[in-house]
Amino acid sequence: MTPSQFKIFSDFRSSFRSYCDELSSAYGEDLKPLQVAARLKDTPEYPIETPVVYNTALDEITQESEIRLIVIGDNPGKDEQRSYNQKYLVGQSGKIAAGFFLKNPEFQTDFRKNAIILNKTPLHTAKTNHLKYLLKNGGEKIAKIISESQIYMAQKTAQLHKDLCAAASEGGIAPEVWLVGYAELKGKGLFLEYRDELKKSYGESQAWEKVFVFQHFSMNRFSIDLNNFMKSHADFTILEAAHELGRIHKNEIFK
Template identity: 45%
Template sequence: MNDVQWQALRDFKADFKSRISAWQRQIERAGLLEELQSLQKKAAVRDAVPPYSLDTPLVYNSALDDIQKTDDIRIILIGDNPGKDEQLACNRRYLVGQSGKIADGFFRKNPELNIDFRKNVLILNKTPLHTAKTKELALIIKEGNPLFAEIIRESQVWFARATVRLHRALYDADDTGNPCKLWLIGYAELRERGLFSVYRDTLNSAYAECPAQSVSAPLERKSGCASQVFVYQHFSMNRFLIDLKERSDSSLSLAENIEQVGLAHRKDILGR
């Protein structure tokens, strides 16, 4: 990363940590931490999730602190929310469970993409509030204190806006000729009335506010960072790989097929 990109990432991390602390304080000051943890456990039991240690109700991705200025961020990847492995005290990192292993394996098996999943991919979520399975957020919203629903909504808005700012900064300051892409992974809950429809709408609005490149920019860069947004099925249950295989065109390279699939889903989910 160059100086501009590095500073943008540092600013993002500082704000992210501050937001996590603020939401945590809100819950604790309201005396609701025990209720939140109880609901998280209840939701997991309802879905027959094997017992696990509940360590971190709201998760900051500590892997961001391992990123060095010398690293090249090629993809910002957006998952859903931290699962049972991600929230463990020994991890506190996003996409380190089975889905993350599948993603890591995909890039390792396809070196022509020139992507190291743990070095070139910056992983974020749509909300930092933990549940063993994403759908369990609905139980917390329905049965929990209204503060939980507000934090889930507010965190989606913050994540969407802050992520677009970061993507734009990395994109606009690129001097490698290979600007950063943004991958939205898992789109079922991005649809109308889905758990993450707020994130979708906020993301779309934030990208609409991003101006295109100047008239002096190369033709392929004139459409701005919004052109580098792609939507995919989740890595969980191998859905990303199955979808890619079913939609692949044998006349295209792997990278071209990945882009075409991501654009098709973007049009369907984001409407552009």
């Protein structure tokens, strides 16, 4: 990153860390019993260690880091919230994502070194759809923070991306945004507030052209979707196919 880009990122990182600390202090004890109850139906027991998860992998990014992607997942799962992790996309979905980029060097991306990984909310649940339990049983207080955290993350992520792209004119890389988790961004999905606030926050910025939408990496849905697309677009390189598919899904989501 250029010095300006690293300053932009460092300010974002500091603000995001403080935000997660504030949420944890204010809501952590309210969230824990709900997170435990939400997983009872379909998830083996595990300790709830971090109800609100800051991504400590951000602390490993330095000015020498070549950031090519901002990847936006859903919310931290059971592996992500473990005290020895506290990092995003380190479970099976993250391993699939890392494997995809390793197998496709055309993207010039090491998932663990060249990507800023964020979520649509830092609130933990074992599975993303468990957020529905929190919304239903947590009362107005929890419903409000689920909503507000989505809006916060959308605003801060859009601003980070816009600023990094603007500062790339000094010789840095203008990163792309890969917004994964297509299903929960449409219909009655969990992250409609994130979706709407994200688009609003970009305004007329040209950085919006570098935002792409995909299926989630979980259960290999991203790769299956991309491979199916390439079957009917045999003349595309994998880079071209990913960008075109990401634009198609983006147009479907952001109508």
